[in-house]
Each structure stands twice: as structure tokens, then as C-alpha cells.
Amino acid sequence: MILEIDNVELNFNSKRILSGIYLKAETGRVVGILGSNGCGKTSLLNIIFGNIQPKYKLVRIDKKPVLKPLYLTKLVKYLPQHTFLPNLKLPSIFKLFHVDWEDFILHFPAFSKYKKTKINRLSVGEQRIVEIYLILKSNSEIVLLDEPFSHISPLQIEKIKQLISIEKLEKIIIITDHLYSHIIETSDEIYLLKNGCSKKIDKLNELEDYKYLSKGSLT
């Protein structure tokens, strides 16, 4: 499957946030989006998901335009920056997403004590791990991850990166985070958002040239 997003124009009041965006993602490859604060990374993921209706956009799957919000096709799962799960017991949430609780415990044994616990009783970091796991493992073709590495301890980040590398074999994964080193390591392709436009990064030192990173950051 190939997902393309093109011709995006998004304005908030009179301020132009995005224009001149082109992004292509395909099954088996992780696409990383980098950019400074307020450059429109989250807005772009929301536009792809169908949560925000911009002035213009064109989303295509295998060259065919998708005119309704992508989430209505049930092809996509989206991890937002904020917690989003309802306050239910963990196994109930897993049931709603059709994800195996026991399989989750195999990956994250420390969570076995939470079998009868409601999600709001967990720490923010623990909630985040549950959310990332559900989004990555549930049945979908496209996964959008907004800041999946925030609030997560280094050891758990490594586990999540392993999960991403497994899930990408059957899915399109688009990921954004300010922890750029993890994005660089995880992604097969990188796009930089700057001045409302997207720029495909072919060589990592372009991130310094475009002043996303300071000189010498990558050495």
C-alpha cells in the first residue's frame, strides 16, 4: 500500500500553518517527520487521520483519492500526543481494540499486576506504553504516531522501537517526535517541515543545513 498526501493548505485564522506539503509513505517503511515547535507536525498527522479539515488536501491510497476522513475507512490508527483512552479496566480496552492482553504481558511483564486496574490509575508513562502498544498492534494498514517516545523510559523506548520494526513489515508507519535521534534511527525516510513546506531529507546533514539542528549535532 502507498499513502500520499498532497496539496495541503491549513490556516489558523489568518496564519498559514501548512502549504506545499507532499509526503509519501509505503508499507514496510517508517516515515519520520521532523520540525521545530509549531511547524505543523501534529496538524499534518491530524489532517491525514481526518481529525482536522484543512482548506485543501488530497489524500491518496494506491493512487486513488480518499474523499472521506481516513479514520472512517478503518485503515488507520492514530496515537495523539495526549492520553485518549477512556477510563476502563485494561483488559476491556484491549478487547475493544481486538489486541491480545496476554501477548502484551509477554512484552511488558511489569503490567501483569494491572489486570484489574483502570487506565487512569496508571502513571502517564505507563498509560503511554499501553496506548502505543494498542495503536501499533491493532488491526490497521496505517499507523500515525505523534511523540511516541515522550514520557517513556530509555529501556521501554528500545522495546517500542523493536515493536515498530516488527509492525512496519505489514504497515505504513508515520512517526514524529522531538527526540530526533530516535526518529533518525527508526525511520527509513525523513521529511522536514519548515515554513509550512515539507522537504524530503536525503542526507542527514541537510538537517543542519536547514537549521533544524545546530552544526555538529550529528557527529
Next chain:
Amino acid sequence: MQQLMSIMAFYRSYVLWSFFINIFIVIVNPNIFAAIATKLLLTIFLWYLVNETSAKRKLVFYKNLGISTFKLFSVLFFVDILITITFLLLIKEFI
């Protein structure tokens, strides 16, 4: 079924409020059409409230399961109306 279960999880947060409103309707005017109109207005108000507050973030959960905001509130309204009518009919038997 998965979608209905998710919508019921959303309804759970408001079921107590709905029950108090049912009691208020019984006291003021236990007419079924008046109850439907009241519940419709309250559902629209709830929709507005969710859209204008941080509660809007929680809608991502339902969208991830393929449930649009319109579908969520429509099903919520019909489930609530079903419970309200049953409640009113039961109460009328005892009045």
C-alpha cells in the same frame, strides 16, 4: 458490536446525569414527547460542550475505532431515549 460497546463506555460517564434528568422530567412533565425533545436538546448541548473543551481529545479513541462524532452522539441519543421511555412508562404504571 465492538463499536456499540465503545459507545456504551462513553455513555457510562453520563448515565447518572441522564437518570437525574429523567427524575426531573417525571416531576415537571412526564410526557414522552417532551422528554424526547429535552433529551435531544441536551445531547446537542453535550456535543457542543465536548467539542469546545479538552474532552474533545477523547474523541480520538472513538475515531480510532471508526466511529465518527455524529455516529457517537446519534447512538448515544437513541440509547438514552430508549432508557428514558422505558423509565417513563414504568413510572407511569405506579403513578
